[in-house]
Amino acid sequence: MSAITLNAPKLFDLSAQVALVTGAGSGIGQRIAIGLAQCGADVALLDRRSDDGLQQTADAIAATGRRSISLAADVTVKAALADAVLRTEKELGPLRLAVNAAGIANANPAEEMAEEQFQTMMDINLKGVFLSCQAEAQAMLKHGRGAIVNIASMSGVIVNRGLSQCHYNASKAGVIHMTKSMAMEWVGRGIRVNTISPGYTATPMNTRPEMVHQTKLFEEQTPMGRMAHVDEMVGPAVFLLSDAASFVTGVDLLVDGGFCCW
Numbered sequence: 001m002s003a004i005t006l007n008a009p010k011l012f013d014l015s016a017q018v019a020l021v022t023g024a025g026s027g028i029g030q031r032i033a034i035g036l037a038q039c040g041a042d043v044a045l046l047d048r049r050s051d052d053g054l055q056q057t058a059d060a061i062a063a064t065g066r067r068s069i070s071l072a073a074d075v076t077v078k079a080a081l082a083d084a085v086l087r088t089e090k091e092l093g094p095l096r097l098a099v100n101a102a103g104i105a106n107a108n109p110a111e112e113m114a115e116e117q118f119q120t121m122m123d124i125n126l127k128g129v130f131l132s133c134q135a136e137a138q139a140m141l142k143h144g145r146g147a148i149v150n151i152a153s154m155s156g157v158i159v160n161r162g163l164s165q166c167h168y169n170a171s172k173a174g175v176i177h178m179t180k181s182m183a184m185e186w187v188g189r190g191i192r193v194n195t196i197s198p199g200y201t202a203t204p205m206n207t208r209p210e211m212v213h214q215t216k217l218f219e220e221q222t223p224m225g226r227m228a229h230v231d232e233m234v235g236p237a238v239f240l241l242s243d244a245a246s247f248v249t250g251v252d253l254l255v256d257g258g259f260c261c262w
């Protein structure tokens, strides 16, 4: 056996690294942003929300002793993302890590869906992730180092029974394959890019009161018999961003309670 030089627990340490998280004012992005800070990162928080979501995330990060900045921005606007990366590097330091979680969901039968509804979904869920990756990678490529995680969905792999959301499913399939494509473009230049594809997860996106009936079905359809808690997205994100995943790129990590097995 060769000498053991690896310090395994240190693999997940993100100390003194700078991260940018989109969709950081709610749900999965919010919880992952706090989780990255708990692992030692300083975090730039981006969201379009005008409520106190970003402030809540910032307060939770302050309690960990790490730094954060809040960026009110729309991921469909290229210049806003360039500015966000610029501010992140100016105020926190060289950008090393990114999680792109901003997204929307809605439903409508395909034969009735207005072109505008389809387009808005693509603009936010697919183009927004593209523009985010582009701005983040431009900085990371300069430093020759970085890791990006895009939040896709199991809906990019399966079709959710009973949900008429062809535009959402197509946007998420697009995110998964776009991520693999970017991973291959940047593979020799120090940047890793992967997706996490959550199954049904209890967030404001799908725990609205009018969703109660739907939520029960989500739980019944999931082999583990429940939806994911947002906490359960943190470990996969930390893994993919950290040195523990140094040989992992272009992967779609399903975090779905077994959903895609059935």
Ligand code: NAP
Binding pocket: 022, 023, 024, 025, 026, 027, 028, 029, 046, 047, 048, 049, 053, 073, 074, 075, 076, 101, 102, 103, 104, 105, 124, 128, 151, 152, 153, 154, 197, 198, 199, 200, 201, 202, 203, 204, 205, 206
């Ligand atoms: P969420 O609680 O609604 O969080 C998404 C955040 O992104 C919200 O704060 C939202 O703001 C923001 N956002 C939306 N469009 C934006 C834009 N154009 N620019 C900047 N910010 C924007 O939803 P979530 O459940 O955490 O979803 C996070 C990601 O996980 C999404 O990509 C979603 O598709 C994916 N996902 C979720 C589930 C699930 O079951 N929850 C399952 C699989 C995948 P607004 O509230 O103003 O829209």
